[in-house]
Amino acid sequence: xxxDIRRINNVKKIKExxxxxxxxxxxTSSHNVYxxxxxxxxxxxxxxxxxxxxxxxxxxxxxxxxxxxxxxPNKIELLNAKSIYNNGLLIPCYPELKLKDIKYISSSLxxxxxxxxxPHE
Numbered sequence: 001x002x003x004d005i006r007r008i009n010n011v012k013k014i015k016e017x018x019x020x021x022x023x024x025x026x027x028t029s030s031h032n033v034y035x036x037x038x039x040x041x042x043x044x045x046x047x048x049x050x051x052x053x054x055x056x057x058x059x060x061x062x063x064x065x066x067x068x069x070x071x072x073p074n075k076i077e078l079l080n081a082k083s084i085y086n087n088g089l090l091i092p093c094y095p096e097l098k099l100k101d102i103k104y105i106s107s108s109l110x111x112x113x114x115x116x117x118x119p120h121e
């Protein structure tokens with residue numbers, strides 16, 4: 001439970017530093033403990049390379065986009081799911097992060113997004 005609270009607080013700080021519009025929307029009744037935090041970027045490969053040079057681990061999803069599978073029942077195009085799948089990057093939010101780490105991750109991502117001319121909130 002303590003680790004869940006730390007991850008939730010880390011995510012809150014990261015989102016406040018970067019801006020909510022870079023993250024998938026949540027609803028007020030949701031309760032996410034953030035085993036992973038996904039941020040939406042214009043190019044996941046560029047972002048991953050940029051963050052790697054800064055010493056920040058990140059990853060794209062290793063999951064399949066279910067709605068794109070040929071034999072998926074009731075197959076329809078889900079634009080939001082496709083956008084999150086293609087533009088989502090998993091970034092650190094683990095409970096051991098220190099405030100200086102959170103600030104470093106946040107400022108690095110803000111610089112990447114700024115250089116890509118993506119306006120923030």
